[in-house]
Amino acid sequence: MRDRSMASANQPRLLSDAQGVLDARALPSPEFSALWEAVLVPRELKDRLVSQAILNFTLRGRLDRATVPLHGVILLVGPPGTGKTSLARGLASRTAESVESEQPFRYIEVEPHAMASAALGRSQQAVRQLLGSVIAEQADAGPLIVVLDEVETLAADRMKLSMEANPIDVHRATDAVLAQLDYLAARYPNLLFIATSNFPDAIDEAFLSRADSIEAVPLPDADGCRRILTDTVLALATLYPEVAGILDDPRFEEACLLCQGMDGRRIRKVLVSACTHDKAVAVEPGKLTAGHLLAAVRALGHARERE
Numbered sequence: 001m002r003d004r005s006m007a008s009a010n011q012p013r014l015l016s017d018a019q020g021v022l023d024a025r026a027l028p029s030p031e032f033s034a035l036w037e038a039v040l041v042p043r044e045l046k047d048r049l050v051s052q053a054i055l056n057f058t059l060r061g062r063l064d065r066a067t068v069p070l071h072g073v074i075l076l077v078g079p080p081g082t083g084k085t086s087l088a089r090g091l092a093s094r095t096a097e098s099v100e101s102e103q104p105f106r107y108i109e110v111e112p113h114a115m116a117s118a119a120l121g122r123s124q125q126a127v128r129q130l131l132g133s134v135i136a137e138q139a140d141a142g143p144l145i146v147v148l149d150e151v152e153t154l155a156a157d158r159m160k161l162s163m164e165a166n167p168i169d170v171h172r173a174t175d176a177v178l179a180q181l182d183y184l185a186a187r188y189p190n191l192l193f194i195a196t197s198n199f200p201d202a203i204d205e206a207f208l209s210r211a212d213s214i215e216a217v218p219l220p221d222a223d224g225c226r227r228i229l230t231d232t233v234l235a236l237a238t239l240y241p242e243v244a245g246i247l248d249d250p251r252f253e254e255a256c257l258l259c260q261g262m263d264g265r266r267i268r269k270v271l272v273s274a275c276t277h278d279k280a281v282a283v284e285p286g287k288l289t290a291g292h293l294l295a296a297v298r299a300l301g302h303a304r305e306r307e
């Protein structure tokens with residue numbers, strides 16, 4: 001990491017090797033915008049997320065915090081594989097595209113497990129260092145969006161932590177996160193946290209109450225399943241145009257119906273596993289049929305029943 005004294009007021013230090021930083025980049029990011037498009041959830045959910053994120057930058061700094069206490073935290077919760085991390089990254093990029101700013105937007109993604117090094121007894125200091133120092137310094141330089149993936153590891157519910165099983169350090173780390181969030185919220189109106197979790201019950205109540213909005217990211221509904229499966233077939237059709245015919249086959253509809261109850265990640269994998277059902281298809285993927293897809297969905301369904 002560069003020496004602090006080398007960083008001028010508007011030139012935050014390089015983040016590549018800062019402890020606990022998984023990713024740092026300028027926004028908008030074409031890679032992240034593509035993630036936003038790839039996650040197929042109800043339009044209203046995406047619209048609400050973008051509006052909430054924009055509001056953070058247009059309104060938060062101008063409102064009296066004592067009257068309307070906005071903390072600049074959006075929380076996405078939902079089952080594994082429903083697109084939360086992709087949405088968080090995509091939302092960061094979409095927000096930067098939508099908000100006019102003299103200074104460029106920057107992005108930081110926190111590596112949650114690096115913070116939770118309770119065994120080393122250092123998580124509290126790590127949280128202080130990351131939030132209070134690294135993130136504060138970046139926020140000083142201009143608008144900043146921070147993704148806290150798997151936030152339950154950072155803001156573990158202190159009520160549910162047994163003192164014996166969990167060293168006091170984990171409790172203190174949660175305290176440190178909350179204290180730092182309050183400090184950052186008050187000081188930097190151009191800072192937005194987007195947090196994700198599979199386990200909202202494991203998140204500290206005090207963190208939940210700081211979230212300006214909590215959005216549930218659901219498993220895909222019938223329409224969502226069809227859109228995701230269609231998307232994967234169309235992706236293969238860019239290489240093998242003949243597979244687009246699968247979409248007109250009644251067995252494709254059946255496969256879509258059977259996808260219900262699966263998460264988006266699993267549905268995206270159906271196509272790959274369909275290609276492996278028949279060696280001839282693995283050799284020549286253009287030979288993939290709706291029958292292969294249906295067989296793959298059935299096999300995945302059976303595997304799920306056994307789980």
Ligand SMILES: Nc1ncnc2c1ncn2[C@@H]1O[C@H](COP(=O)(O)OP(=O)(O)OP(=O)(O)O)[C@@H](O)[C@H]1O
Pocket residue numbers: 038039040041079080081082083084085086087196197198220224228263264265266268
């Ligand atoms: N609704 C969806 N539409 C399209 N693709 C989806 C959807 N949900 C998940 N995916 C795909 O599944 C993969 C995993 O998504 P992602 O990692 O964002 O999920 P997650 O909710 O963060 O999972 P986890 O809880 O395990 O961290 C990505 O490739 C994503 O595009």
Ligand SMILES: [Mg+2]
Pocket residue numbers: 084085086149196
């Ligand atoms: Mg995730």
